[in-house]
Amino acid sequence: MKNSFPVLILAIFIGLSGAQTVTIQEAREDLNGDGIPDHLGEILTIEGTATCEGTLFSETGLSFYVQDETAGINVYAYDSASPGPILAGERWRITGEIKQYNGLVEISPASPSDFTYLDFPGVPDPLQLGLNQGVTEGVEGLLLALGNSAQGQWVTVANSPESAGGGYNFTVWNGQTAVAVRVNSTTGISVSGISAGTRLFMKGIGGQYDSEPPYDSGYQLLPRYQSDLQVYQPSISDGFHLTVLTGNPFAPVLGETVNLEYGGPSDMSFSVTVFDRAGKDVAHLAESRPAGDVVQWDGTDDSGEFLSMGPYLVLLEGVDSEGKRYTTTETVVVAAPLN
Ligand SMILES: [Ca+2]
Numbered sequence: 176m177k178n179s180f181p182v183l184i185l186a187i188f189i190g191l192s193g194a195q196t197v198t199i200q201e202a203r204e205d206l207n208g209d210g211i212p213d214h215l216g217e218i219l220t221i222e223g224t225a226t227c228e229g230t231l232f233s234e235t236g237l238s239f240y241v242q243d244e245t246a247g248i249n250v251y252a253y254d255s256a257s258p259g260p261i262l263a264g265e266r267w268r269i270t271g272e273i274k275q276y277n278g279l280v281e282i283s284p285a286s287p288s289d290f291t292y293l294d295f296p297g298v299p300d301p302l303q304l305g306l307n308q309g310v311t312e313g314v315e316g317l318l319l320a321l322g323n324s325a326q327g328q329w330v331t332v333a334n335s336p337e338s339a340g341g342g343y344n345f346t347v348w349n350g351q352t353a354v355a356v357r358v359n360s361t362t363g364i365s366v367s368g369i370s371a372g373t374r375l376f377m378k379g380i381g382g383q384y385d386s387e388p389p390y391d392s393g394y395q396l397l398p399r400y401q402s403d404l405q406v407y408q409p410s411i412s413d414g415f416h417l418t419v420l421t422g423n424p425f426a427p428v429l430g431e432t433v434n435l436e437y438g439g440p441s442d443m444s445f446s447v448t449v450f451d452r453a454g455k456d457v458a459h460l461a462e463s464r465p466a467g468d469v470v471q472w473d474g475t476d477d478s479g480e481f482l483s484m485g486p487y488l489v490l491l492e493g494v495d496s497e498g499k500r501y502t503t504t505e506t507v508v509v510a511a512p513l514n
C-alpha cells in the first residue's frame with residue numbers, strides 16, 4: 176500500500192503526456208546491437224535542442240536534428256504534423272514513433288500537438304572529432320566538428336563532389352580515416368569551391384545511409400550551411416623560412432600533430448623532410464612543391480608507422496630557378512602522453 180502513491184503519480188504523468196519521456200540516448204537504445212533501435216514502433220517523448228531549421232533536410236515536411244546531453248536524433252514528419260517554423264537553437268519536447276530509415280534512427284511525430292516549444296538555449300557546441308576519427312553510430316544525430324581550426328588541423332578533400340540524388344557526395348581524409356560527406360541540395364550549399372586537395376574545417380550532423388542490415392556502415396557528415404565548409408587557405412610570407420606553428424612537443428598516439436609553415440621566393444621549389452637522430456630521413460612531408468604552405472606531421476614515418484619518442488630534425492630545402500640550394504631546420508619532439 177505504501178508504494179501506491181508514487182505509482183499513481185507516475186500513472187498520471189504518463190496519462191497526461193501520452194508517452195514516456197526518455198533521454199535521446201534511451202530513445203536510440205540498441206542493446207542487442209542489430210543496428211535497429213530496440214524501441215522501434217514505440218511512441219516516446221524526448222526533449223532536445225534543434226541543431227538546424229525544421230525543414231533544412233527536406234523538400235516537403237520536416238527533417239531536422241535535435242540533441243540533448245546524451246545523444247542526437249533525426250526528427251522526421253509530414254507537413255501535416257508541423258507546428259510551424261522550428262529554428263536552430265530552440266528546445267522542443269517532441270512525441271513520436273521511433274523509426275529507422277536506412278540505418279538512421281528517427282522520431283516521427285504524427286500531429287502538431289506532438290510538439291511543445293520549451294525554451295531557447297541556442298545551438299550547442301559541436302562535438303569535436305579528433306584526428307583519424309570518423310562518423311560512427313555513437314555520434315549519429317549529433318552536431319560534429321571535423322577538422323580543428325584552433326589547432327590548424329584540417330581535413331583534405333579526396334575527390335570532387337559528385338551529383339547524386341538531390342545533392343552532392345564527396346569524401347574527405349581526416350588523417351588516415353576517410354569520411355563521407357553528403358551535401359543535401361535543400362541546404363542551398365554550393366560545392367563549387369570544393370575539389371580534390373581542398374582543405375576544410377567542417378561542421379555538420381552525423382548521419383547514416385545504409386540500405387542493408389546490420390546497418391553498421393554508410394555514416395556521413397551532413398553540413399547544414401555554407402559556413403559549415405570553411406576552406407583553409409594559410410597566408411604564407413615570402414622570406415625563406417620554416418616555422419613551427421603549433422604542437423611542439425606533441426603526442427602522436429593521442430592524435431596530436433605538429434604544424435609547420437614554410438615559404439620563400441616564388442621561383443623556389445620546396446621540400447620538407449623529417450630526420451631521426453641517426454640522420455635517416457623518416458618522413459617526407461613535401462617534395463618539390465611551389466611557393467609556401469603549411470604541413471602537418473602526425474609523428475608517423477612514410478609507411479604510416481608511429482615513430483619512437485624523442486627529438487626529430489625537420490629540414491626545409493629550397494631550390495631557386497638557378498639551381499641554388501637553401502636550407503634551414505627546426506627541431507620537433509615526439510612526446511609520450513602526459514598520463
Ligand atoms: Ca536493436
Ligand SMILES: [Ca+2]
Nearest residue numbers: 278279280383
Ligand atoms: Ca544508425
